[in-house]
Amino acid sequence: MADGGGERIPTVIADQVHIVYKIYGAGAGRGSATSALSRMVRRKASPAISEVHAVRGISFIAYKGEAVGLIGSNGSGKSTTLAAVAGLLPTASGSIYTDGQPSLLGVNAAMMNDLTGERNVVLGCLAMGMSYAEVREKYQGIVDFSGINERGDFVSLPMRTYSSGMAARLRFSIAAAKTHDVLLIDEALSTGDTAFQRRSEQRIKELRESAGTVFLVSHNNNSIRDTCERTIWLEAGVIRADGPTEEILAEYEKYMKDRR
Numbered sequence: 001m002a003d004g005g006g007e008r009i010p011t012v013i014a015d016q017v018h019i020v021y022k023i024y025g026a027g028a029g030r031g032s033a034t035s036a037l038s039r040m041v042r043r044k045a046s047p048a049i050s051e052v053h054a055v056r057g058i059s060f061i062a063y064k065g066e067a068v069g070l071i072g073s074n075g076s077g078k079s080t081t082l083a084a085v086a087g088l089l090p091t092a093s094g095s096i097y098t099d100g101q102p103s104l105l106g107v108n109a110a111m112m113n114d115l116t117g118e119r120n121v122v123l124g125c126l127a128m129g130m131s132y133a134e135v136r137e138k139y140q141g142i143v144d145f146s147g148i149n150e151r152g153d154f155v156s157l158p159m160r161t162y163s164s165g166m167a168a169r170l171r172f173s174i175a176a177a178k179t180h181d182v183l184l185i186d187e188a189l190s191t192g193d194t195a196f197q198r199r200s201e202q203r204i205k206e207l208r209e210s211a212g213t214v215f216l217v218s219h220n221n222n223s224i225r226d227t228c229e230r231t232i233w234l235e236a237g238v239i240r241a242d243g244p245t246e247e248i249l250a251e252y253e254k255y256m257k258d259r260r
């Protein structure tokens with residue numbers, strides 16, 4: 001229970017959600033002149049369309065103040081589910097309802113590689129709706145939290161000079177500077193070192209307390225353990241289990257061990 005037994009306020013409702021990726025031109029001879037000619041001769045209008053049915057009828061309700069872990073083996077539909085909750089992917093059937101604005105913080109979240117870390121902090125904060133005054137107030141805290149400048153003045157260098165871990169840390173620090181109604185985090189924590197991971201876990205706890213709901217996708221079971229009290233386990237696009245993190249992780253760890 002998220003709030004110690006008081007009224008629980010739903011923030012995300014997924015109702016029988018199916019998500020299907022359509023892959024155009026996935027057939028043999030894709031894009032070549034011969035395949036185009038063959039299509040014309042056979043009077044076929046478009047190249048073959050393949051479908052990947054990534055999420056198959058999932059339903060759950062997440063509440064205000066909850067941090068929910070999403071686990072499952074590779075390709076089980078975790079990132080797809082997050083992107084759909086963020087409103088970035090349409091559902092083939094079923095519905096997702098969110099109360100408030102969902103923000104997806106993924107490993108691929110957009111940053112301008114040719115601009116300095118400093119510029120990216122400012123742009124990122126403005127994009128999240130902060131005023132210049134707020135950005136000025138938060139700037140140093142964001143840089144310190146990211147630890148980017150621990151070994152030199154990296155924040156004045158273009159982002160393309162950063163390692164993938166450094167870039168991920170800066171992205172997380174920018175996103176974490178604001179309270180979110182629904183914060184969706186895709187693997188962001190696994191790239192940082194232990195000290196950064198500890199800081200970000202602490203920050204997720206604060207974000208959760210200050211407002212909304214956090215979803216965390218991770219292959220790092222310890223991150224899930226330390227951050228989320230509830231975990232949803234996806235396998236082949238279906239919810240295999242949903243419940244208290246310790247119970248679900250124990251089942252999942254056993255499943256992964258047996259599969260080896």
Ligand SMILES: Nc1ncnc2c1ncn2[C@@H]1O[C@H](COP(=O)(O)OP(=O)(O)OP(=O)(O)O)[C@@H](O)[C@H]1O
Pocket residue numbers: 021022023052053054072073074075076077078079080081
């Ligand atoms: N853009 C895409 N186009 C087509 N199929 C996709 C696309 N993205 C993912 N898929 C497919 O959807 C399924 C679920 O992928 P998804 O990335 O959601 O899994 P995941 O659980 O996040 O995996 P991982 O742990 O490896 O990150 C997989 O079969 C994958 O091949």
